[in-house]
Amino acid sequence: MDEFSYAHRNTSGVNKWNKPDIPPELQRIRDGAFAREIPVARDDSLSFLIALAAAVRPRRILELGTAVGTTAAALAFICPYAHITTVERDKNFYDEAVRNFDSLGISPRIFALLGDAGGVISALEGQFDFIFMDCAKVQYIKLLPRLKQLLRPCGVLIADDVLIFGWASGEAEVPRKRKMLAQHIEEYLSAVTEDPELITSVVKVGDGMAVSVKK
Structure with a gap:
């Protein structure tokens, strides 16, 4: 079962209510991305993130x-006073993202960085109120110690795709190569559910x- 099939099977019943609160021009960009x-x-994922960010006001x-x-971009629109640092390792995606930020008029508040997540975050300074991790899944556990340092108290860390096609939850058999x-x-x-410094x-x-709040 591929990612879309698994996610669609588990959310199709509520998706008619999950309409992200984003401007039409951003929706057109999303539609184009889906088509490709x-x-x-x-x-459902974007609506959840938007609601969470609106509550946290990072x-x-x-x-x-x-x-x-x-x-x-969606987070920039829902959090108009936020400054966003975003990291991408694929040059083509990075270039397209920068163009999209420019076309949407939000580039002054978004600091886009090209590089591997581990290398980039090692050089970041200060702390963040809201961290969304959707990079290579094998890096999650390696990145966690540094992300905890970068997360301010009461800040929120979200890791995406942690049920990976039902493998982690036991709903689907894990292929040998995975x-x-x-x-x-x-x-x-x-790690995040047993960490005494996090509520997950x-x-x-x-x-x-996985939504973790730093105590």
Whole structure:
């Protein structure tokens, strides 16, 4: 079962109510990304992130995994006073994201960086109120210690796709070649749910999100 099939099966009953609060011009960019099968957040995931960000009202946001910029843009619109740092390792995606930020008029508040997430965050300074991680899943557990340092007290860390096609939850058998990936995700989930410095809830949105709040 592929990612879309799994996520669609588990959210199709409520998706008619999950319409992201975004401007039409951003929706057109999302539609184009979907048509090209670019991995951008679907309606339920984006609606959840928007609602969470609206409640937290972050001033500094960090995103790992920009793709073509649709999630960063949505957060920029819902949090008009926030400054967003977003990291992407794919040069083509990065270039397209920068163009999208310019066309949407939000580029002054978005600091887009090209590079590997681990290398980039090691050089970041200060703390963030809201961190959204949607980069290579095998990196999640490796990035966690540094992300905890970058997260301010009461800040929120969201890790996307943590139920990985139902593998981590046991709803689907893990293919042999994906066992290492599933193991890394399970290690991440164990780490954030058992960490005394974090309060974590795993929610079945999209392909699963782990939402952690730093005490």
